Amino acid sequence: MSRDFQNRSRSRSGISQLMDDLGKAMSGSTDMLMLGGGNPAHIPEVQNYIREALERILATEGRFEQMIGNYDTPMGITAFRVAIAELFSNEYGWPITEKNIVLTNGSQSAFFALFNILAGDDKHILLPITPEYIGYADQGLRDDLFIGNKPEIEHLDNQQFKYHVDFETLSLDDSFSAICSSRPTNPTANVLSNAEMTGLLDLAEKHDIPFIIDNAYGTPFPNIIYTEADPFWHKNSIVCMSLSKFGLPSVRTGIVIADESL
Numbered sequence: 001m002s003r004d005f006q007n008r009s010r011s012r013s014g015i016s017q018l019m020d021d022l023g024k025a026m027s028g029s030t031d032m033l034m035l036g037g038g039n040p041a042h043i044p045e046v047q048n049y050i051r052e053a054l055e056r057i058l059a060t061e062g063r064f065e066q067m068i069g070n071y072d073t074p075m076g077i078t079a080f081r082v083a084i085a086e087l088f089s090n091e092y093g094w095p096i097t098e099k100n101i102v103l104t105n106g107s108q109s110a111f112f113a114l115f116n117i118l119a120g121d122d123k124h125i126l127l128p129i130t131p132e133y134i135g136y137a138d139q140g141l142r143d144d145l146f147i148g149n150k151p152e153i154e155h156l157d158n159q160q161f162k163y164h165v166d167f168e169t170l171s172l173d174d175s176f177s178a179i180c181s182s183r184p185t186n187p188t189a190n191v192l193s194n195a196e197m198t199g200l201l202d203l204a205e206k207h208d209i210p211f212i213i214d215n216a217y218g219t220p221f222p223n224i225i226y227t228e229a230d231p232f233w234h235k236n237s238i239v240c241m242s243l244s245k246f247g248l249p250s251v252r253t254g255i256v257i258a259d260e261s262l
């Protein structure tokens, strides 16, 4: 495994390829709508809210010193985990407490840990619908870690189309140790329907493996979602949230909500 780690770390990353593509697009002669490579929009209302929150911290005796001067507990600061658990249990009835929550340095470091812990030396992670997030390409310590399934493509009017999970071609065996999907997906913005979520969860349960949901853009926050979609959690799911697209990418806060044993 350590040799794999060495080789992977020395090779070209998906993110650096993306940055190359963005650079070339910007320097090309075609008229491009540059939507950026992951930075959230600077929304004045959000930034003012965060500015005021920081000002309150600065004005409160001891809060700033605590914020910059103390290590948090290994699972992440308790008050924040309690607040998140209360939000989800009060608003959505999820049966969770702070014991179901771990904070990480950005959600991508949580994916790195989850993918490799779950897959180990020889199992696969199923991406039930592709295209999927390019950042995952760098998360596996083995080249064959991910196996992706092609989508079913529904053609709509106006040269538009919609991706759906192709349950007909989705086959799982015991070489898989988890299913993972981003919802909405980067870069396609596809949003798995509530029915597709339930279908994937059923499949995961049937094979006794977890269903990882990358909720970086999802509901209830930051809720960059323009279709019908309910927040989703189940004992057998692992919901990964992020504060990055909410407007705090530099703070790199990932929130993993999972069964306590995991």
Ligand SMILES: Cc1ncc(COP(=O)(O)O)c(C=O)c1O
Pocket (backbone or CB within 6 Å): 037, 038, 105, 106, 107, 108, 109, 133, 135, 182, 185, 186, 214, 216, 241, 242, 243, 244, 249, 252, 253, 254
């Ligand atoms: C699909 C997806 N997941 C997660 C993230 C956020 O990762 P992090 O929380 O590490 O900033 C991104 C950011 O681009 C993303 O596109």
